[in-house]
Amino acid sequence: MPHAGLMIEREMGDEEGPLLRAKLHIRSGKRRLRQGKIAAGIVTLYDALVGAMEWYFASPERRSRLIIKEDDNLKDEKNLYEILVRSGVLDGRFSFKEFVEVVVDRAIYNEMHDYDYTKILMDIEDVMAQIGILPFDEKELPPEDPSVF
Secondary structure, eight states, rough: OOTTTTOOOOGOOOOOOHHHHHHHHHHHHHHHHHHHHHHHHHHHHHHHHHHHHHHHHHHHHHTTTSSSTEEEEETTHHHHHHHHTTTSSSOOOHHHHIIIIIIIIHHHOOOOTTTTOOOHHHHHHHHHHHHHHOSOOOOOGGGTTTTTO
16 A cells, blocks of 8 residues: 555544545555556556545544435445535546446456556546645655555
């Protein structure tokens, strides 16, 4: 994991842990993509998105503005994304479901050396900006150890 040795998430609390994980995984996911580790970069950016959504839902203030239905599964990341779109936090242009079911599932089982990740990265950065994670100053993060895969 890109945050190995840089944080102990469970000790950081419901908001700070996922927020730091999301930021560390954005940084590391982009580095992995640049290094040609496409599948690892995609999976890392997926985890950054999940961390960002967990962070958003962890705040009572932010959560109170969400349209959460009785049958919503708050343990399912696809449902979290749907709630954020339904609530107007995200514009819904990015298909999170397609990203998970097509791109992430492929990346879990296959290296993707020839995959053009440009649009996916732009889309993920857009979602991260809408949710309030980007922009951030990477200098505020613990230094990265590039030897961690």
